[in-house]
Amino acid sequence: MNVLAVVDAQTLVDAVGLGAVYALMAVGIGLVFGVLRLVNFAYGQLVMAGAYTLAFTSTWPVAGSIAACFAVVIALSLLMERAVFRPLRTSSPAVMLVTTFAVAFLLQSVALIVDVRDDTIGEPASSVAPLNQAISLAGVDVRKVTLVAVGVAIVALGLLALLLGRTTIGLQMRAAAADFRTARLLGVRADRVIAFAVVLSGILAAAVAVILTVQNPLVSPDFALKDTIVVLVGVVVGGIDRLWTATLGGFAIGFATGVINGALPTEQTVFLPSAVFALVILVLILRPAGLFARGRGALVERV
């Protein structure tokens, strides 16, 4: 049965919006993985920190609030890299992954302690709420934030392609991703390259925070947590070894989530995660190197 035949245009539009946001998150995760070989489970907490910043500065002018969001997330990204990732750079991937779990839970717990002081959980952020309004196209409500998410994802990917292909730092990042040790021997400054990748990843996390709070204005300690888990899965499904396959994986899992949600009977969406992850398992069995990877286990550039 053609799944797309049972979903309406509205569902497809909403699915594209979700896919675009997940694609942005996938780029951020993929960038750090490419350079550090690190699956950063704490990426969602960067988004959460940005969202809380938007909430706590919601009385500020919108531009100021968004600027603060970017500043906080970038600073936190760098702090995370300096205090946690750098000392563990030579550790095994498993150790680094577990460490990111620890960082994630630490940040979440800190957020909970701060948030619950007023005996409520959740702080409203509405700095760019007008983006939640819709424009009607052929009877379909397209929220402005969907267009923004798609636009930001395309622009971000385009800029990244330019950066990686046309700049020295981009070349160094690609070299570090291909073979970190050799790149260092050839004079690539590891700290600089990694810091740059982390900053870029932080910028994308901040952008995601701004976009997510438009439709989900109540920020809580688990904000973006489940999204991060889904995107991490999407990145693996797409092919974590390459930035564009990881990004496509992020988009695909977001889009698939939206479409399956629309295809399920309206009272049965409780089975959405089961359906999505069943599909993920199927894809990984059929395409273990990644849905968008060229051939099985092909040697490819990692960013």
Added chain:
Amino acid sequence: MGTRDRAIRRETGMTARKRWNAAGIALLLAAVVVAAVGTTVGGGATKVQAPIIIGWAFDSRGNMAPFDNPALAAARIQVRAINAKGGVLGRKLQINVCDTQNNNPTRAKACARSLLGTGAHVIFTTCDVDFATPVVQEAINRGKLAVAACIGTDQMGPKRFGAKGKLAFSFGNVAQDEGSAMAEFAWRKGWRTAGIGTNTVIVYFKNVTAAFEKRFTQLGGRIVARESYATGANNVNAAVSRLNGADADVYVTSTAFGELPAFVSGLRSLGNKTPILNSWAGDGTYWNPKSPLVTEYYAVTYASVFGDDPNKAVRNLIAQLKKAGAAPATGGFVTGAAAIDGVVTAIRRAGSTDGAKLAQRLELFRRVPALGGEINFSKRFHSVFGRQYRVIKIQNGKPSYVGSVKAKVVPNI
């Protein structure tokens, strides 16, 4: 005779002395007895005056803190008021607390053991039945009454905990009652069609909307759309998009967390002005987005925290909480005080703090007055039904009490 008389006098004198001695001894004995009795009485009185200890395992800083802290604060005020009037059965009430630290199961169990170890007669626990389970089990396994201030499902009782669950009660409203009351309100407002958005993440949310549908259709209403979403599944916006396409007099949901503002602002951002009706989960204004302003939004709750509750005792309690720096964010705080009232009534009626006797009395509660409204329990429902709900309306970001409503039936769902 002289000798005899002397003898008699001597004897008489001796008798008199003996009498005095006997009287003295009697007095002494009496004094000893009185002292002993006095001590006994005193000891008895000391025993009688030994406090009834309520052991309260609560979450001070974790996910359940928004529910546990206000309930505990209200309970403390109520205990002070009851103690000021002489206490219960001549004994003062005393609350001993233990922080479960975000309902860590190991910590929660240790809390229960610790509280029981210090002589707690009744154990109070957190407002979620899953989180409460370690504490409840420790209490009921030792024959103690386990009470939650505001668990809102029918799980707090035998349904969840088996035979020993007879000792478990909640002073929260059972979801079926709440959904039914929402249907009564919708019908009274003249709304005849409803679109339902069910958050499937917890039983309470699902039971509320299921009960609403059951009662609303019993009353003659029609459901024109049914959508579901789940906290964390990132599908609330899709549900909103589809509900927006359904022409209904009211949209009904039961939700809190991030999905609540997403649901409300999602519909309003699409230009949809249809009234939205939520359960107690949607009480308060802490979640209100700054833009667009929340409007045409209704929620049923235990009490209005906006200074206009119809019950003077509730308003006074809120004033005291504010004075104590614990201003409540939602009406749920009332359950803490109501639970104290209910347990006190059960102790008075049972003449005991024995768990089984208290449970037996609680099951017989019919229209028992407590702060904020009447309490009913039954063998089937160990959570409250038949309580009078306050309806709060938020219009242009401003909340106010707009009336009360009571469920006429508790539907089977």
